[in-house]
């Protein structure tokens with residue numbers, strides 16, 4: 001979805017209000033798919049901070065579904081990110097960190113949203129703060145069942161310790 005900045009750059013308007021639902025269904029992070037359950041909502045305003053530098057202040061909100069970082073069970077979460085970003089600064093790209101490349105005198109709101117979303121992602125989504133994850137040995141989901149891998153590891157360590165004492 002392209003947003004034309006010409007009305008700002010020609011100073012026809014002081015600002016452009018944005019209230020859009022870009023058509024973005026999913027993205028991914030490190031191979032984990034993130035699906036947007038409902039259309040993401042992007043709203044805020046575009047305005048000039050210098051003659052040809054355009055700023056975008058706004059909010060991105062929505063809800064997503066992905067896999068728990070530890071146990072891989074489905075997780076649903078709402079998100080709401082406030083942002084202040086320079087979106088257009090021809091010839092001044094070194095002064096400003098643009099998160100999406102402008103196309104002529106327009107910005108691509110889809111690309112902007114996807115990059116902004118990635119920048120705001122937490123380290124990992126969890127089904128629960130106390131999620132016990134999967135057993136690294138047998139893959140059992142430790143939230144719902146138990147396995148005896150951990151016991152065996154402890155037994156092995158104990159056996160090694162006993163051997164050490166024997167040697168002395």
Ligand SMILES: [Zn+2]
Nearest residue numbers: 068071127131
């Ligand atoms: Zn989990």
Ligand SMILES: [Zn+2]
Nearest residue numbers: 135138147149
């Ligand atoms: Zn196990």
